[in-house]
Amino acid sequence: MCKSPDGYGSSALHSNVKFLVAISVAVLFVSAALATPVQYRRVGNLEARQADCADPNAAVALLRALNPTSDDHFYTTNATEMEAFLANDGYSAQGITAFVFPTQFGTTVPLYRLFNPSMVDHFYTISESSRDAAASQHGYVYEGIQTYVYPPTDQVCGSVVLQEAFNSAVEDHFYTTNATEMEYDLTHHNYIEEGISAFVLPP
Numbered sequence: 001m002c003k004s005p006d007g008y009g010s011s012a013l014h015s016n017v018k019f020l021v022a023i024s025v026a027v028l029f030v031s032a033a034l035a036t037p038v039q040y041r042r043v044g045n046l047e048a049r050q051a052d053c054a055d056p057n058a059a060v061a062l063l064r065a066l067n068p069t070s071d072d073h074f075y076t077t078n079a080t081e082m083e084a085f086l087a088n089d090g091y092s093a094q095g096i097t098a099f100v101f102p103t104q105f106g107t108t109v110p111l112y113r114l115f116n117p118s119m120v121d122h123f124y125t126i127s128e129s130s131r132d133a134a135a136s137q138h139g140y141v142y143e144g145i146q147t148y149v150y151p152p153t154d155q156v157c158g159s160v161v162l163q164e165a166f167n168s169a170v171e172d173h174f175y176t177t178n179a180t181e182m183e184y185d186l187t188h189h190n191y192i193e194e195g196i197s198a199f200v201l202p203p
Contacts, residue, residue, distance in 0.1 A: 097162075150200065
């Protein structure tokens with residue numbers, strides 16, 4: 001019988017090849033198994049992050065109105081309150097700005113509402129320090145928590161940007177999720193962009 005150069009017969013060589021293949025398959029299997037916990041942890045984080053999302057079915061409309069005399073934009077989730085502003089205070093309805101949450105859930109935070117009677121300006125912020133400064137230094141009256149929104153640190157849960165701008169000439173804070181609308185007001189109505197106010201669900 002012919003021998004291979006190393007002195008083993010062909011049957012022995014085949015056995016060695018099979019053994020090496022089996023070892024390689026085993027190594028690949030163990031490597032995949034060891035990688036599984038890392039993949040699971042990533043999925044776990046994603047699931048935990050999604051668990052922080054508020055139920056979109058619980059979201060309510062953030063209504064917007066404008067008083068053309070005072071140039072004040074007003075926002076509320078209370079339809080009855082909006083009707084009173086439209087009927088008695090000279091405001092005109094401007095539709096739904098966004099969908100937000102009536103109670104706190106997951107990573108949502110309070111959106112505070114303030115009003116300056118001398119400027120006739122409504123101001124909305126998630127910042128406690130801005131809320132307190134506006135009330136103590138700039139003539140605003142704190143009117144409570146308007147609603148709950150996602151903070152502007154991370155865009156999550158299908159949310160979109162709620163942009164904020166201010167017009168010092170007419171003393172008005174303006175908020176919108178519509179980038180085209182914001183650009184128009186910045187260009188044609190002398191508003192100055194003040195950044196991301198919060199993240200909200202799109203209208």
